[in-house]
Amino acid sequence: MALSIGIVGLPNAGKSTLFNALTANDVLAANYPFATLEPNVGVVGVPDPRLDVLGEMFDSAKVVPATVQFVDIAGLVRGASEGEGLGNQFLAHIRETDAICQVTRAFRDPNVVHVDGKVSPSGDIGTITTELILADLQTIEKALPRLEKEARQKKDVAETVAVVRQAQEALEKGETVYATGLDLATLRELNLLTAKPFIYVFNCDEDELTSDDLRAELSALVAPAQAIFLDAKIESELLELPPEERTELLESTGQEESGLKMLARVGFDTLGLQTFLTAGPKESRAWTIRKGSTAPEAAGAIHTDFQRGFIKAEIVSYDDLVDAGAIVEARSRGKVRLEGKDYVMADGDVVEFKFNV
Numbered sequence: 001m002a003l004s005i006g007i008v009g010l011p012n013a014g015k016s017t018l019f020n021a022l023t024a025n026d027v028l029a030a031n032y033p034f035a036t037l038e039p040n041v042g043v044v045g046v047p048d049p050r051l052d053v054l055g056e057m058f059d060s061a062k063v064v065p066a067t068v069q070f071v072d073i074a075g076l077v078r079g080a081s082e083g084e085g086l087g088n089q090f091l092a093h094i095r096e097t098d099a100i101c102q103v104t105r106a107f108r109d110p111n112v113v114h115v116d117g118k119v120s121p122s123g124d125i126g127t128i129t130t131e132l133i134l135a136d137l138q139t140i141e142k143a144l145p146r147l148e149k150e151a152r153q154k155k156d157v158a159e160t161v162a163v164v165r166q167a168q169e170a171l172e173k174g175e176t177v178y179a180t181g182l183d184l185a186t187l188r189e190l191n192l193l194t195a196k197p198f199i200y201v202f203n204c205d206e207d208e209l210t211s212d213d214l215r216a217e218l219s220a221l222v223a224p225a226q227a228i229f230l231d232a233k234i235e236s237e238l239l240e241l242p243p244e245e246r247t248e249l250l251e252s253t254g255q256e257e258s259g260l261k262m263l264a265r266v267g268f269d270t271l272g273l274q275t276f277l278t279a280g281p282k283e284s285r286a287w288t289i290r291k292g293s294t295a296p297e298a299a300g301a302i303h304t305d306f307q308r309g310f311i312k313a314e315i316v317s318y319d320d321l322v323d324a325g326a327i328v329e330a331r332s333r334g335k336v337r338l339e340g341k342d343y344v345m346a347d348g349d350v351v352e353f354k355f356n357v
């Protein structure tokens, strides 16, 4: 399972600049609206210092981090659902993602055109959310006749139709599906955009990053969703620096983590994901699972055969392992536990699965 995040926002909000910084790609980021036409897709490893420690301890040939996939698409404008700008067809490219990241412009640079003529984070979020809602209404209007026809034969489809109608009512009132609390599993096949959790990135000027007042104001705009503050331009400049100087530049702007780390952390949190670790001479690796997953489910993240033939899991917490310095020592301290099929995985468990094939 890899977390995937679709990036949306107005033209010139800085989506491609951020995408480039996140994926270290050189996708065209340019100071004119609609620089991006085709979607850009990038898969990035989530920085995880624990893996380097394990890699060294086990003398692993390679270190494989958990991944996040980012999809950067064209800018949306007011009226996109009616064909304004580039229309909204390209939203199809993010239908399959797990979460939607709204990139909102807070930076002021007057040389970068704002399609509405002024920088207004709350107005822009309203515009984007409205267009996502209208896109979902179009999806529902298209799907309903088919669903209603099927519902005449199948009872479970009739139940789906009822939920879809409730979603439609909420959307017509300007609510997102995610906020309704409707059963999202029933709606899954429609891939509604507003049924996904939103993450907000405010693309700031350097001096805005250190303004607690501005941060509080913008966070309040989007709560309970989480807000991330970064300067996409600085994030992209980081890449040109040697790693040890990156932290220095970030800290000089009051940032504790890179944009990638923040997005991965917030993305995992928003979607209720966590990682467990495996380590050995071949590789040290992080795997993504849902919080609350049992040991067999975690085994299934590696291979379905591991889940099917699950016998038990040999588990040591990362901290205990690092304290002991080596797996042999952790074992002699009694820190390595054998867990059965009901064990609920904890973040940072270092695991070896025993299974039958």
Ligand SMILES: Nc1ncnc2c1ncn2[C@@H]1O[C@H](COP(=O)(O)OP(=O)(O)OP(=O)(O)O)[C@@H](O)[C@H]1O
Residues within 6 Å of the ligand: 009, 010, 011, 012, 013, 014, 015, 016, 017, 018, 028, 029, 030, 031, 032, 033, 034, 035, 036, 037, 073, 074, 075, 076, 107, 109, 112, 203, 204, 205, 230, 231, 232, 233, 234
């Ligand atoms: N934090 C920032 N401060 C100043 N300028 C920025 C910042 N972030 C991005 N820019 C500039 O804004 C312009 C637009 O950026 P970018 O091409 O990434 O936007 P976009 O959202 O991908 O637009 P489109 O929807 O047209 O593809 C670029 O010139 C970029 O350098």
Ligand SMILES: [Mg+2]
Residues within 6 Å of the ligand: 015, 016, 017, 028, 029, 034, 035, 036, 073, 074, 075
């Ligand atoms: Mg772009």
